[in-house]
Amino acid sequence: MALMRTITGPSDLKGLTQGQVSALAEEIRAYLISSVSQTGGHLGPNLGVVELTIALHRVFDSPRDTLLFDTGHISYVHKLLTGRHDLSTLRKQGGLSGYPSRAESDHDVVENSHASSSLSWAIGIATGRKLRGETDRHTVAVIGDGALTGGMVWEALNNIADQPDLPLIIVINDNERSYAPTRGGMAEYLASLRATQEYEHMLSWGKRQLSRTPVVGRQVYEALHGVKKGLKDIVSPQGMFEDLGLKYLGPVDGHDVEAMETALRRAHDFGGVVLVHAITEKGHGYDPATADEVDRFHAVGKINPETGLPLEVSGRSWTDEFSDELVRLGRERDDIVALTAAMLIPVGLQPFAERYPERVFDVGIAEQHAVAMASGLSFTGMHPVVCVYATFLNRAFDQLLMDCALHRQGVTFVLDRAGITGTDGASHNGMWDLTLTGIVPGIRVAAPRDGQQVALALRESVDIDDGPSVVRFPKGSAGAPIEAVRQVGTLDVLRDLDDQDGPESDLELLLVGVGSMAGTALEVADKLRAEGRRVMVVDPRWVLPVSPDLVDLARGAGRVAVIEDNIVGGGIASAVSQTLAAAEVDVPVHGYGIPQEFLDHGSREQVLDRIGLTPDAVATSLSARLG
Numbered sequence: 001m002a003l004m005r006t007i008t009g010p011s012d013l014k015g016l017t018q019g020q021v022s023a024l025a026e027e028i029r030a031y032l033i034s035s036v037s038q039t040g041g042h043l044g045p046n047l048g049v050v051e052l053t054i055a056l057h058r059v060f061d062s063p064r065d066t067l068l069f070d071t072g073h074i075s076y077v078h079k080l081l082t083g084r085h086d087l088s089t090l091r092k093q094g095g096l097s098g099y100p101s102r103a104e105s106d107h108d109v110v111e112n113s114h115a116s117s118s119l120s121w122a123i124g125i126a127t128g129r130k131l132r133g134e135t136d137r138h139t140v141a142v143i144g145d146g147a148l149t150g151g152m153v154w155e156a157l158n159n160i161a162d163q164p165d166l167p168l169i170i171v172i173n174d175n176e177r178s179y180a181p182t183r184g185g186m187a188e189y190l191a192s193l194r195a196t197q198e199y200e201h202m203l204s205w206g207k208r209q210l211s212r213t214p215v216v217g218r219q220v221y222e223a224l225h226g227v228k229k230g231l232k233d234i235v236s237p238q239g240m241f242e243d244l245g246l247k248y249l250g251p252v253d254g255h256d257v258e259a260m261e262t263a264l265r266r267a268h269d270f271g272g273v274v275l276v277h278a279i280t281e282k283g284h285g286y287d288p289a290t291a292d293e294v295d296r297f298h299a300v301g302k303i304n305p306e307t308g309l310p311l312e313v314s315g316r317s318w319t320d321e322f323s324d325e326l327v328r329l330g331r332e333r334d335d336i337v338a339l340t341a342a343m344l345i346p347v348g349l350q351p352f353a354e355r356y357p358e359r360v361f362d363v364g365i366a367e368q369h370a371v372a373m374a375s376g377l378s379f380t381g382m383h384p385v386v387c388v389y390a391t392f393l394n395r396a397f398d399q400l401l402m403d404c405a406l407h408r409q410g411v412t413f414v415l416d417r418a419g420i421t422g423t424d425g426a427s428h429n430g431m432w433d434l435t436l437t438g439i440v441p442g443i444r445v446a447a448p449r450d451g452q453q454v455a456l457a458l459r460e461s462v463d464i465d466d467g468p469s470v471v472r473f474p475k476g477s478a479g480a481p482i483e484a485v486r487q488v489g490t491l492d493v494l495r496d497l498d499d500q501d502g503p504e505s506d507l508e509l510l511l512v513g514v515g516s517m518a519g520t521a522l523e524v525a526d527k528l529r530a531e532g533r534r535v536m537v538v539d540p541r542w543v544l545p546v547s548p549d550l551v552d553l554a555r556g557a558g559r560v561a562v563i564e565d566n567i568v569g570g571g572i573a574s575a576v577s578q579t580l581a582a583a584e585v586d587v588p589v590h591g592y593g594i595p596q597e598f599l600d601h602g603s604r605e606q607v608l609d610r611i612g613l614t615p616d617a618v619a620t621s622l623s624a625r626l627g
């Protein structure tokens with residue numbers, strides 16, 4: 001760590017010798033392994049960009065030059081080189097973000113964790129700089145091969161190709177993986193370019209051998225070299241980027257700082273748009289990561305740094321409940337197909353894919369495309385199940401609305417990581433989906449309260465074939481089942497008025513627990529009942545559209561309160577309030593949910609506490625309201 005501690009900013013890198021640079025890379029790699037194994041985080045991706053990031057900061061002059069890191073999860077080395085040497089607070093409340101953060105440094109620009117937007121940012125910044133006469137400032141976007149499969153990238157490249165003179169450098173960090181190996185034509189194309197590297201190595205070996213061959217050696221080499229272009233085009237059609245008029249440099253060994261510096265300096269001095277194709281290895285230099293076939297330690301929890309084995313064992317997750325039921329459904333119905341946006345394992349589709357490989361589609365990091373493709377699949381009579389993290393549905397809202405719902409296509413959306421996720425920061429919380437889906441005509445939305453309900457809701461959703469249906473659930477362990485004490489129409493009653501409480505007509509408070517907030521609602525009810533309040537807790541299971549049974553029950557209540565892990569604005573409380581008003585049911589409705597703010601990272605529990613979405617806070621508020 002001795003050398004790293006001397007690097008207070010990128011300027012301290014410029015004077016290092018190549019030997020010192022190599023030593024620094026090793027120091028950083030060792031520190032990443034020791035620190036991130038204690039905090040958790042994106043260990044594999046960041047081990048893959050150690051040398052690349054050092055080279056970037058030696059060639060460019062951040063923050064005068066702007067460095068952008070697509071998806072943001074690969075910014076740990078960048079942080080270490082820009083004065084943030086201590087990663088021990090990574091992803092902890094009040095500590096360093098796991099993504100770039102403007103509050104931490106003026107070297108950081110794009111904070112969000114949503115992939116494939118870096119080239120759009122880059123052309124925006126470069127164009128703005130040009131308009132302001134600052135054409136000596138470079139903009140560099142580092143984008144992974146996975147993020148390169150996102151449609152926005154191709155929208156940006158289309159525009160970038162129109163301005164080939166912009167001082168804009170695109171570094172493709174090609175490690176052949178998203179979580180799993182990157183799929184699709186783009187991945188194949190990059191593979192063909194990588195093949196060039198082997199070809200170049202072979203050619204330079206041939207040149208060395210032939211140059212040692214007297215007399216004929218030179219002529220033979222020239223002849224070979226003449227063949228090179230032809231062979232190279234066979235090995236790797238350079239066309240795509242060059243056909244767009246973009247200069248392509250590479251492939252370059254992304255773990256060779258000197259080679260990266262040479263390429264980046266050429267790109268820097270070129271004075272126009274250049275793509276530098278860096279070949280890297282996710283998890284590089286750490287055997288447990290490079291040996292990990294699942295995802296090369298894409299995102300780890302706390303692990304043993306020696307073995308890479310997890311130190312925390314989590315219980316059966318919400319995702320597991322979904323995954324197992326989908327396999328059961330897949331066995332019963334051959335019309336069920338599944339789609340993922342490069343997250344087959346994290347969204348729980350691997351067991352289904354192992355059994356029905358022809359019925360799973362990994363479309364790359366392309367949620368918009370996934371939803372429109374699902375609409376097409378549904379049109380042919382298949383029942384697609386689109387599996388994305390709730391926050392990433394934001395990307396595909398128009399396709400949900402105008403491709404799926406407008407045509408009443410029967411598509412099931414499984415939104416994992418709904419609600420507060422916490423440690424991945426503001427852009428990862430699944431806090432908007434109930435609001436977004438709530439404005440989609442004809443949609444049905446289920447918020448299961450436990451693992452059993454996930455299975456039940458999924459089974460019901462795949463029977464909905466006249467429009468989109470949604471099943472949303474949070475990250476982590478699903479916890480123990482919450483049994484209903486009885487049904488009122490479509491509603492599950494979780495806590496009933498006791499007999500001696502008298503008739504339902506003088507119900508003080510009807511408490512609605514949405515999804516995983518059912519547990520919170522029960523604790524709130526128990527606190528209020530201990531004060532002698534007459535409280536009933538119900539779980540609608542299908543939260544949108546609002547059930548008429550809920551309207552009927554509300555008629556007899558003094559107040560209604562809804563607890564949801566979605567923004568309060570436009571969420572289920574809003575929907576209930578609007579539905580009651582439309583039914584002329586004049587009962588106050590109180591919404592308890594997530595504030596309409598971007599929430600700094602912390603654990604799920606810490607964030608819930610911070611925003612007052614806890615049993616104590618809600619009970620205190622309701623107690624005051626009940627008077």
Ligand SMILES: Cc1ncc(C[n+]2csc(CCOP(=O)(O)OP(=O)(O)O)c2C)c(N)n1
Nearest residue numbers: 045113114115144145146147177178179342
């Ligand atoms: C829109 C969007 N969808 C999904 C994700 C989840 N995600 C985070 S990183 C990642 C893989 C990125 O692969 P790549 O760009 O190759 O970067 P690497 O991890 O290989 O460095 C995915 C799918 C995301 N961040 N954004």
Ligand SMILES: CC(=O)[C@@H](O)[C@H](O)COP(=O)(O)O
Nearest residue numbers: 071073113299346417424475
């Ligand atoms: C950066 C990104 O989008 C994902 O890698 C995310 O960090 C993983 O989140 P989970 O740990 O919830 O799967």
Ligand SMILES: [Mg+2]
Nearest residue numbers: 144145146177
């Ligand atoms: Mg990758």
